[in-house]
Amino acid sequence: MKILLVAIIFLSSISFCHSQKEQDSIPNKTNPIIYSELYFGLAGGKGIGLVVGGELNYQNKNDLFTVRYGYQTFATFGGTSLGFIGIPSIETTLNNHEIGLLYGQRYVKDGHSFSFSGGISTNYSIGEQRNNEELLKQSQQYLGFPFEINIKWFKKAKKRFRAYYGLIPIGKPTSFGRSFGFKLYGNISKYSYAGIGINYGFGWHKKYE
Known part of the structure; x- marks a missing residue:
């Protein structure tokens, strides 16, 4: 699954660079809205x-199509006592790999956007539970x-x-650029979860003239 995530990012980066060169050579052509992002x-x-x-x-008009890979690791905590001293310990862990296809709506105004999406995913999880000194493992899809x-x-x-953390400008003005934002995410499934994080992206985030 981790190899798949690296492959998606690598292929999308190559596609972005190739498309950027083509767009720079064709004047007055509106760019597509396509971008990749990492979140945590x-x-x-x-x-x-x-x-x-x-x-x-990928966005067409206000329709947003997304391929998402996520990795989640969860832990529940317990404790043991040593006299009057409590010692915390991890009782169970769950590591989940998620690959999803989502559809939603995205609205762009000036230099920011708002979007919401939902879809379907396949999940592969590995759970670990301690039973006294024994560690039990179970995998599910x-x-x-x-x-x-x-x-x-x-x-x-x-x-x-701008490369090198935005310090060095490169080439002509381009529609290709970075983005930064916040993401509320989750999955309704056998092991449902919800959370919030930040995302960092590269690509074409709106139509530029």
Whole structure:
């Protein structure tokens, strides 16, 4: 699953760079709205967890189509006592890989956008539970219904792309650029969860003239 995430990001980066060169050579052509992003944050579900993932998005008019990969790890905590001293311990953990297809609506105004999406996903989870000194493992595969709400900011007009953390401008003004925002995400499934995080993206986030 991690290899799939790296492959999506790598292929989308190549596509972005190739399309950028073609657009720079064709004047007065409106760019498509297509962008990739990485996100990470916190979530609650089968315990308290961390979430990290990646997406590839395409927008036609206000229709938004998304391919999403997410990895979630959750833990529940217990404790043992040693005399008068309590010692916390992890009782169960759940690691889940999620691949989803989502459809939604996205609205753009100047240099920011708002979107909401829902869809279907396949999930593969590995659970671990401690029974005294024994560690029990169980793997499961099941369907889910992923959802997300996004708000993000990006440049209002074409500008030169800046490399090395935005310090060095490169080439001519282009519609290709970065974005930053916040994401409310989750999945309704056998092990439902919901959380909030931040996202960071590259691509064409609106129609630029």
